[in-house]
Amino acid sequence: MKKILLAVVFGVASLSSINTQAQVSVNINIGSQPQWGPAGYDHVDYYYLPDIDTYYNVPNKQYIYLNNGNWVFNNSLPSRYRNYDLYNSYKVVINSPKPYLSHKVHVKEYSKYKGYKGKQRVIRDSRSIRQSKPAGNKNKYREAKGNSKSREGKGNGKHGNGSGNNGKH
Template sequence: MKRIILAVIFGVASLSSISTKAQINLSINIGSQPQWGPSGYDHVEYYYLPDIEAYYNVPAKQYYYQDNGRWIHTSSLPARYRSYDLYRGYKVVMNSPKPYLSHNNNVKQYSKYKGNNGKQIAIRDSKKNSNDRNHSSYANGRAQRPEVKRNDDRNSGNNNQKGNRRG
């Protein structure tokens, strides 16, 4: 009987140790996600932006887009995306390393989300009363200020502040 009790105690202690390790290794980056990112994710590596076929690396705060067949990474989107609204554009969460290297597959898989503007709630907007769209950051129904792939269909965001792009 004592052996059984000791085995149970040892088993519980082992599970407790494993649980503690799992909690320590869990990475949460809620505070580092841009305000234009979709709400509901505790960890995001990349957002894929199907409307412009670009990516945003959350930890590095860098956009990845193609220019003449090469992948460029910068802290802001190029001028050709000046009118793109990160708050309204659909974003796919991607928690895999360098998802842009699988770009052709991502385009095929997520092209159905092109033009799905306003279908996601941005982090910024989830912190406010969802019925109040008249707060000061909106004008004429558009956001004035803007702020990856777990292989699922979750979203990402946009960054427009009167032509000023931030990442």
């Protein structure tokens, strides 16, 4: 009887010691986002630029825009936008595949940001805030540091507008 009980205990112990592996995938692409992108996102697939009705594919570093009814994928903007200021324009973060296929929805939802004059903090400017500590004024540094760590566009991870409220004002 002791041998059977001992065998059961060893059997249960060996089954419980089998290693299970959990695979966790965290996708962070902070370093690949352009300096003109809105600050506060660990991962971005696309930006939608309502002013020029264009998408930017972050991983592929390509602009996607309509030309004569066809989507064009290019490493630079067309010449008609050569004076367009990416640093002072409004960007909408979109984390869904091929957002240009839902273009009519994006135009309807984000056309209110065409010509938007509110300042959207960009990555270039947020990095300088984090890296430079003003001498003698710790409160300002804490405030800037706290703001640079905020996570804008919380929610379902599909869309965000860079202002911390997922496209809803």
